[in-house]
Amino acid sequence: MDRHPIGDLTEVTLSKIKEMVDVNTIVGDPITTPDGIMLIPVSKVTFGFGSGGSDFPKTEKPAFGGGNGAGVKIDPVGFLCITDGVVKMITITSPASSTIDRLVEQVPDILDRIDQFIDKHKKQ
Incomplete structure (x- = not known):
């Protein structure tokens, strides 16, 4: 069975989302202060994805129209604060x-x- 063109569009869109968002986006790289406190940024990632397409009656070339869209939103949530082996969550609020x-x-x-x-x- 032939692969449908919407599958290719979907794969490309999802691979681009994976490039933008990985585990390091949610839990960032540790930052150590001069006095030895380690701060690890924590974020919330929200994304949406949609795709659609249309097949047209065949002529000599397969006729297809389609599109994909995605959106990513990253919100800082807080920091994990590690001091002398004690871990606390410092939240960022309004x-x-x-x-x-x-x-x-x-x-x-x-x-x-x-x-x-x-x-x-x-x-x-």
């Missing part, structure tokens, strides 16, 4: 809209600082 929102966002960081303060004083 700015807090109120004082209470900003305070709530700071609670995990404040608790971490309190933990570090207590650990430091226990060692002394």
Whole structure:
């Protein structure tokens, strides 16, 4: 059975998407800061794909009309932060809209600082 031309169009489009988006697009290359903290960027990738075609009555040449389309959207989500073997996810969100929102966002960081303060004083 002959291969249909829409299959070739689809393969080309999908191969181009694969060239643009791979695992390194979602989990990026690690970045190490001068003080030894490793940050690994994390993104969300969304894509859509569509194809269509039409066959016409045969003349001397096979008559075919078709097309493909695709779209890719990459949104940064946050960073994996690795400090002294401890991994935390730092998310990127829209700015807090109120004082209470900003305070709530700071609670995990404040608790971490309190933990570090207590650990430091226990060692002394």
